[in-house]
Amino acid sequence: MNRNKTVSIALVICYIILGLSILLVAIWLIVVVHWHYSPDAYQRVDVTQTLKAGYGLGDIKLYLKKPPLNEAAIYLNQLDASMLYWLTIRTFIFLGINVMIIRSIIKILQSIQDLKTFYDGNITYLKAIAKYGFLATLLSFFNISYFQSEFDFHFTIPFAPLILASLALVLAEVFKEGKLLLEDKNLII
Amino acid sequence: MNIVVNLDVMMAKRKMKLKELSEKVGISMTNLSLLKNGKVRGIRFNTLALICETLECQPGDILEYRKG
Numbered sequence: 001m002n003r004n005k006t007v008s009i010a011l012v013i014c015y016i017i018l019g020l021s022i023l024l025v026a027i028w029l030i031v032v033v034h035w036h037y038s039p040d041a042y043q044r045v046d047v048t049q050t051l052k053a054g055y056g057l058g059d060i061k062l063y064l065k066k067p068p069l070n071e072a073a074i075y076l077n078q079l080d081a082s083m084l085y086w087l088t089i090r091t092f093i094f095l096g097i098n099v100m101i102i103r104s105i106i107k108i109l110q111s112i113q114d115l116k117t118f119y120d121g122n123i124t125y126l127k128a129i130a131k132y133g134f135l136a137t138l139l140s141f142f143n144i145s146y147f148q149s150e151f152d153f154h155f156t157i158p159f160a161p162l163i164l165a166s167l168a169l170v171l172a173e174v175f176k177e178g179k180l181l182l183e184d185k186n187l188i189i
Numbered sequence: 190m191n192i193v194v195n196l197d198v199m200m201a202k203r204k205m206k207l208k209e210l211s212e213k214v215g216i217s218m219t220n221l222s223l224l225k226n227g228k229v230r231g232i233r234f235n236t237l238a239l240i241c242e243t244l245e246c247q248p249g250d251i252l253e254y255r256k257g
Contacts, residue, residue, distance in 0.1 A: 189233065
């Protein structure tokens with residue numbers, strides 16, 4: 001019973017994250033469209049961190065009142081259309097990778113619920129999660145930003161997706177061993 | 190495999206079909222068939238005891254060790 005409860009809670013969390021990821025994409029798209037009609041509506045949205053390298057969009061700060069004086073800060077209304085589209089492409093890519101990873105995790109959890117923990121499908125899903133993790137690492141270690149007629153290049157080491165990919169690979173091997181042990185056990189009558 | 194399973198010999202002596210043995214012992218026909226053909230990794234003592242009780246024999250009548 002405890003195992004089913006744990007798996008159920010994990011499934012709920014995954015569905016929430018999936019929903020939030022899709023919601024974020026929708027919100028970003030609405031912002032992009034609205035930006036074209038009214039860019040000044042976003043003079044309090046600080047996107048300085050978003051222009052740097054890393055997994056995801058980074059911190060987007062929304063100031064309800066006048067933002068503090070900071071010459072280094074970059075606000076959404078100050079960006080070029082091309083830069084906004086570049087951020088949109090990055091958003092789609094990263095949230096797309098998130099959705100694929102979460103979907104694989106959901107499939108693994110559902111098979112655990114069906115008592116098919118060590119079957120081939122789960123090993124495949126774990127390897128897929130590892131691939132997405134490495135892809136996310138590759139795509140997020142650098143970023144290009146273009147602001148006030150200047151190009152900037154940003155680099156970082158994205159540890160989170162790298163660790164996720166490594167863990168997924170290790171788990172795939174563990175599940176492979178588990179499958180062999182289960183097959184052995186099933187051949188003892 | 191060095192351990193040879195002579196279950197079919199014992200079943201023939203007792204004139205018992207696989208289906209009937211499966212129902213009496215409580216093991217699926219698939220597993221019994223695997224045992225009969227020597228394709229299992231092992232057999233639990235309680236399974237062996239049930240088969241021996243049903244076929245009225247000793248474990249040595251069903252399992253045989255051959256060198257080589």
